[in-house]
Amino acid sequence: MTDLPVVAIVGRPNVGKSTLMNRVLGKRVAIVEEKPGVTRDRKEELAEWAGRSFTLVDTGGWMAGGNQLDQKVSRQSEAAIKSADVVLLVLDATVGLTEEDERVTKLLRRIDTPVLVVANKVDDTSHESLIWELMGLGLGEPISLSALHGRGTGDLLDRIVELFPADPDDAELESGDASSDGPKTTSIALVGRPNVGKSTLFNRLIGEERSVVHDMPGTTRDSVDTVVETEFGNLRFVDTAGMRRKSKIDEDTEYFSMVRALQSVDTADVALLVIDATEGITHQDQRLAERIDGAGCPIIVVLNKWEMLDEEARKEVMYQMGRMLHFLGEAAVLRISALTGRGVHRLLPALADAISQYETRVPTGKLNEMLRRAQQAQPAPHGGRILYGTQGATDPPTFTLFANKDLPSSYLRYIERQIRETFGLPATPVKIRVRRRG
Ligand code: GDP
Ligand code: GDP
Numbered sequence: 001m002t003d004l005p006v007v008a009i010v011g012r013p014n015v016g017k018s019t020l021m022n023r024v025l026g027k028r029v030a031i032v033e034e035k036p037g038v039t040r041d042r043k044e045e046l047a048e049w050a051g052r053s054f055t056l057v058d059t060g061g062w063m064a065g066g067n068q069l070d071q072k073v074s075r076q077s078e079a080a081i082k083s084a085d086v087v088l089l090v091l092d093a094t095v096g097l098t099e100e101d102e103r104v105t106k107l108l109r110r111i112d113t114p115v116l117v118v119a120n121k122v123d124d125t126s127h128e129s130l131i132w133e134l135m136g137l138g139l140g141e142p143i144s145l146s147a148l149h150g151r152g153t154g155d156l157l158d159r160i161v162e163l164f165p166a167d168p169d170d171a172e173l174e175s176g177d178a179s180s181d182g183p184k185t186t187s188i189a190l191v192g193r194p195n196v197g198k199s200t201l202f203n204r205l206i207g208e209e210r211s212v213v214h215d216m217p218g219t220t221r222d223s224v225d226t227v228v229e230t231e232f233g234n235l236r237f238v239d240t241a242g243m244r245r246k247s248k249i250d251e252d253t254e255y256f257s258m259v260r261a262l263q264s265v266d267t268a269d270v271a272l273l274v275i276d277a278t279e280g281i282t283h284q285d286q287r288l289a290e291r292i293d294g295a296g297c298p299i300i301v302v303l304n305k306w307e308m309l310d311e312e313a314r315k316e317v318m319y320q321m322g323r324m325l326h327f328l329g330e331a332a333v334l335r336i337s338a339l340t341g342r343g344v345h346r347l348l349p350a351l352a353d354a355i356s357q358y359e360t361r362v363p364t365g366k367l368n369e370m371l372r373r374a375q376q377a378q379p380a381p382h383g384g385r386i387l388y389g390t391q392g393a394t395d396p397p398t399f400t401l402f403a404n405k406d407l408p409s410s411y412l413r414y415i416e417r418q419i420r421e422t423f424g425l426p427a428t429p430v431k432i433r434v435r436r437r438g
Pocket of ligand 1: 012013014015016017019020121122145146148149
């Protein structure tokens, strides 16, 4: 059972760890004593939920600063936490937060393991309000349950299983992508007005790669994609038929190719917006950029035909960039010549970087540490306060902040900047939602 995901249960004595463990294992609750610190040994058991097997480890309490036996227990807990895939921090909602709970929390904030906070002994809904106090830990919204009566334990198990690494057995079923013999294929949309150099760029990009599969059934209807194996993984260029069999472009096809390019953005992981730098940034370029930005995928701006521009023209284009595409923030901007190949080698690393930002997952502990620091440095106006935050989704990174009241957008922009800086997310779209609590 070495490869099974590991779930570590931590918490001070008497909060109900053994009871929870027995509940999860479906055993009848027995041998639980009222005396603190009774469950000393680190117990490991095989458990299963929703078709996933995992190892459940009861870490036997957390008694920092006590006698030698206690210290040994603490070290064991720490080791269990570090090697776990998910940590359950169990708290007793009828008691509220104790100093010991805070000590455990400090450790949990330092590590990257995802943490689920369990507010135990919420035997009926009348206790529900107690859990708001527990949000102050900054480890996310507590899951309230009653280990003794079983209330809420199914929801907890759902949440646990969601956090497991993908099951290798399921990989083939999930991907459904015949071309991906590697781990993952990234979809790229090449977007731009006609004649900016998309086809030239595309042919140069695939010309340099070893393995190219043309005419993959497309991700959008009636389209044809090209898949390329690169050192950055498999890249799927979306809707590329027109780029290889270049035909004369008339008004109609111009319109339709634009419509299709925009559709391809919706299925893409990243978009390359190609701009003809000899014409400067046009309003149509601006509209395309807005559309990509709205689709929520990262964008890389390619200023093509750069070799044609003199010094003054280059300055002018960069000035226009700032004026017309400022809403793209710190998106990567590459100045290249698809015709000569100049600068094209920087494209794949820029793509890989944009994607890794797009897929970033920030550990809840780190996010809340950052939120605390940011609020210390600059508190929200009028007594506003972010109680805690979690990243609900990736692609793009989406953060939910729980606040005591509505926060002004200027303050949210400040928080967004802090998030981008702290977690290295300058070039990906980032979504921030605020929910009111309290
Ligand atoms: P541990 O030391 O953290 O492993 O805690 P135990 O599982 O031994 O539980 C300590 C005490 O809390 C026992 O008396 C349990 O019956 C009680 N307990 C555990 N879960 C619940 C619960 O959900 N509701 C109530 N009311 N009591 C609980
Ligand atoms: P598409 O309609 O966006 O696919 O554009 P094409 O790739 O067909 O290019 C349109 C025209 O621009 C062609 O004549 C290309 O040779 C030319 N072109 C493409 N890239 C460059 C470049 O970097 N520099 C120059 N000077 N011309 C280019």
